Amino acid sequence: MALFDLDMMQSLYAKLGERVEAARKVVGRPLTYTEKILYAHLTQGDATTVYERGKSYVDFGPDRVAMQDATAQMALLQFMQAGRPKVAVPSTVHCDHLITAQVGSSEDLSKAVVENQEVYDFLSSVSNKYGIGFWKPGAGIIHQVVLENYAFPGGMMIGTDSHTVNAGGLGMIAIGVGGADACDVMAGLPWELKFPKLIGVKLTGKLSGWTSPKDVILKVAGILTVKGGTGAIVEYFGEGATSMSCTGKGTICNMGAEIGATTSTFAYDESMERYLRSTGRDAVADIANTVKEHLTADAGVYAEPEKYFDQVIEINLSELEPHLNGPFTPDLATPISKMKEAALANGWPTKIEVGLIGSCTNSSYEDIARSASLARQVAAKHLKTKAEFTITPGSEQVRYTVERDGFLATFDEIGGKVFANACGPCIGMWARVGAEKQERNTIVHSFNRNFAKRADGNPNTLAFVGSPELVTALAIAGDLTFNPLTDTLINELGEEVRLDDPSGDELPPRGFDVEDAGYQAPAEDGSGISVAVSPTSNRLQLLDPFAAWEGTDLKGLKVLIKAKGKCTTDHISMAGPWLKYRGHLDNISNNLLIGAVNFFNEKTDNVKNQLTGEYGPVPATQRAYKAAGIGSIVVGDENYGEGSSREHAAMEPRHLGVRAVLVKSFARIHETNLKKQGMLALTFADKADYDKIQEDDSVDILGLTEFAPGKSLTLVFNHADGTKDEVVVNHTYNDQQIEWFKAGAALNIIRAQVAG
Numbered sequence: 001m002a003l004f005d006l007d008m009m010q011s012l013y014a015k016l017g018e019r020v021e022a023a024r025k026v027v028g029r030p031l032t033y034t035e036k037i038l039y040a041h042l043t044q045g046d047a048t049t050v051y052e053r054g055k056s057y058v059d060f061g062p063d064r065v066a067m068q069d070a071t072a073q074m075a076l077l078q079f080m081q082a083g084r085p086k087v088a089v090p091s092t093v094h095c096d097h098l099i100t101a102q103v104g105s106s107e108d109l110s111k112a113v114v115e116n117q118e119v120y121d122f123l124s125s126v127s128n129k130y131g132i133g134f135w136k137p138g139a140g141i142i143h144q145v146v147l148e149n150y151a152f153p154g155g156m157m158i159g160t161d162s163h164t165v166n167a168g169g170l171g172m173i174a175i176g177v178g179g180a181d182a183c184d185v186m187a188g189l190p191w192e193l194k195f196p197k198l199i200g201v202k203l204t205g206k207l208s209g210w211t212s213p214k215d216v217i218l219k220v221a222g223i224l225t226v227k228g229g230t231g232a233i234v235e236y237f238g239e240g241a242t243s244m245s246c247t248g249k250g251t252i253c254n255m256g257a258e259i260g261a262t263t264s265t266f267a268y269d270e271s272m273e274r275y276l277r278s279t280g281r282d283a284v285a286d287i288a289n290t291v292k293e294h295l296t297a298d299a300g301v302y303a304e305p306e307k308y309f310d311q312v313i314e315i316n317l318s319e320l321e322p323h324l325n326g327p328f329t330p331d332l333a334t335p336i337s338k339m340k341e342a343a344l345a346n347g348w349p350t351k352i353e354v355g356l357i358g359s360c361t362n363s364s365y366e367d368i369a370r371s372a373s374l375a376r377q378v379a380a381k382h383l384k385t386k387a388e389f390t391i392t393p394g395s396e397q398v399r400y401t402v403e404r405d406g407f408l409a410t411f412d413e414i415g416g417k418v419f420a421n422a423c424g425p426c427i428g429m430w431a432r433v434g435a436e437k438q439e440r441n442t443i444v445h446s447f448n449r450n451f452a453k454r455a456d457g458n459p460n461t462l463a464f465v466g467s468p469e470l471v472t473a474l475a476i477a478g479d480l481t482f483n484p485l486t487d488t489l490i491n492e493l494g495e496e497v498r499l500d501d502p503s504g505d506e507l508p509p510r511g512f513d514v515e516d517a518g519y520q521a522p523a524e525d526g527s528g529i530s531v532a533v534s535p536t537s538n539r540l541q542l543l544d545p546f547a548a549w550e551g552t553d554l555k556g557l558k559v560l561i562k563a564k565g566k567c568t569t570d571h572i573s574m575a576g577p578w579l580k581y582r583g584h585l586d587n588i589s590n591n592l593l594i595g596a597v598n599f600f601n602e603k604t605d606n607v608k609n610q611l612t613g614e615y616g617p618v619p620a621t622q623r624a625y626k627a628a629g630i631g632s633i634v635v636g637d638e639n640y641g642e643g644s645s646r647e648h649a650a651m652e653p654r655h656l657g658v659r660a661v662l663v664k665s666f667a668r669i670h671e672t673n674l675k676k677q678g679m680l681a682l683t684f685a686d687k688a689d690y691d692k693i694q695e696d697d698s699v700d701i702l703g704l705t706e707f708a709p710g711k712s713l714t715l716v717f718n719h720a721d722g723t724k725d726e727v728v729v730n731h732t733y734n735d736q737q738i739e740w741f742k743a744g745a746a747l748n749i750i751r752a753q754v755a756g
């Protein structure tokens with residue numbers, strides 16, 4: 001039985017009414033649902049002040065922490081440094097990211113267990129020792145397992161994965177963070193967040209036919225773009241919201257990460273109650289029903305949303321078309337009726353090689369049932385599936401249930417391959433045959449991200465994101481320009497046939513079932529359990545604390561790279577083959593910024609070593625600076641660090657001696673991660689100053705001895721020809737974060753506090 005802390009939920013609900021009332025009084029108006037959850041989780045207790053959206057830093061006390069195996073390693077290595085005997089809040093670890101999809105679920109899983117044994121043993125023993133629930137490899141993908149077991153309305157959780165936001169589908173405020181934040185909360189410290197802005201999305205009408213919840217978020221991504229949700233929580237409401245399944249809501253919230261939103265959520269409703277009961281959580285539903293009035297916005301808020309939200313978007317589900325977003329970015333939204341035109345205009349290969357359904361985003365019972373309803377038509381209509389087809393179930397519970405109900409057999413009949421209940425192709429853990437040839441090709445999937453190289457490591461794979469039902473239809477047709485709403489297919493008998501609309505149950509009529517969910521409960525008393533990390537390990541390395549700030553301005557920093565254009569955490573710390581080093585800081589640092597494009601020569605992983613004048617890989621160049629005792633600076637463009645929450649993207653440069661990252665703008669999680677690791681995260685006051693930085697510059701950072709909130713710093717770019725430019729840079733450090741910088745890292749402060 002999974003470790004769900006009903007007492008924790010009950011004690012939160014016991015004070016919910018009082019906390020909401022206090023907040024309402026202070027704010028002086030009706031509250032949105034999001035505000036209720038936020039104000040109910042203030043570590044100080046009842047609200048006494050109004051927080052300014054987008055400005056105030058607030059201390060929250062999340063109810064839970066969830067970690068996936070790739071990020072958990074570093075989070076727990078950090079937690080071990082904090083000196084606590086047990087985690088302070090219910091926490092779980094999920095082994096999902098390290099399983100390569102290749103042959104099929106059981107073979108791939110067995111192979112992964114051998115390959116990653118050291119890491120799994122570490123995570124299992126560290127979980128056992130410190131009171132953390134451990135979900136074994138094969139148990140499922142973190143966000144699906146959380147939705148099935150731990151998410152509850154009105155709760156707040158953080159997770160070391162950007163798609164933690166998925167739990168918003170069950171009415172949570174669930175936020176993706178770096179391992180350092182998880183470490184803080186597990187150590188019993190408050191978790192700080194800038195009070196978010198609020199975006200309201202009003203859903204009118206009702207989904208029908210080919211349109212699915214995925215299309216809502218694909219449409220929203222097209223409207224807001226990958227940056228549009230930055231610093232905001234998106235709250236969905238309206239008749240369209242309540243008429244949609246809970247897992248559909250999860251899909252929408254999941255991909256809120258793709259618009260940069262802090263998180264997304266929906267108020268508690270009957271779909272959530274149905275899902276709770278169907279997943280064996282009657283007790284949670286019963287208790288939630290007792291505080292129902294607090295688990296939604298106050299009366300009037302949804303009727304006049306403009307008064308309460310910073311931005312309001314309205315989408316009529318009855319008119320919404322299925323979308324495909326991509327390639328290479330999840331906000332390039334194309335309605336299916338326009339895809340033919342777009343594909344031809346852009347020269348996208350129209351032959352679909354592979355259709356992939358499932359992942360944490362879209363592997364609900366409803367998703368699988370609706371996709372299977374299309375797969376069934378292949379035989380019935382004498383069709384042949386043209387593209388390869390794969391299924392990645394989100395959890396063993398879903399997999400077992402959809403197998404029992406015959407859906408996997410249906411997929412098998414159309415040549416579908418079922419991968420392990422894990423991330424696999426969604427995170428580059430896909431041993432795709434022929435990918436190394438780097439041929440230009442098109443795939444469609446129901447995952448969430450489609451950055452270059454994300455699925456198969458091939459920069460020339462164009463990945464389009466769609467609903468599982470659309471992906472299934474396109475895999476059957478094998479053609480990106482096929483619109484199942486209007487087009488016909490020619491079957492094996494030479495007849496023109498049309499695919500019927502997808503259909504399927506929201507929840508299994510016979511209930512969910514599972515034989516072995518893959519859960520390991522922690523020891524009651526873990527004090528006698530030892531956690532072994534071999535000093536010769538390639539995969540795991542105990543951490544040494546980062547050095548404190550030297551107390552002076554920083555001078556003579558070399559420009560390591562001036563990154564051009566998109567620089568996500570995948571570019572800074574690539575996933576795929578590097579996932580295996582996520583517990584070994586020195587080894588994984590060999591991927592530092594290897595995906596970033598050097599502004600000066602337009603190449604990746606090729607920068608000038610200012611000490612030798614020669615060009616070489618970024619990590620080797622930085623190691624040369626480190627060996628010479630010289631600091632460096634990384635320069636970046638807009639929304640630097642978007643994408644995953646991995647703190648490796650901040651720890652690697654810190655470990656190798658980069659002192660500052662100066663960009664036009666940051667993605668929130670990455671900016672916080674840099675601060676936690678004691679780095680300087682700076683932004684140009686005038687973005688045009690980006691152009692002033694030259695390849696041979698050495699940079700001075702002035703004003704650090706008076707480093708203070710809201711006070712700009714000065715940077716001097718000393719050019720090779722003896723001239724210099726002096727520019728103003730901004731930062732968002734508050735007092736506490738400045739202390740992190742001074743101490744060398746946030747963790748250095750935690751350790752001192754726990755010891756003290």
Ligand code: SF4
Nearest residue numbers: 163359360423426427
């Ligand atoms: Fe795994 Fe992909 Fe979901 Fe991330 S987005 S948790 S990699 S399935």
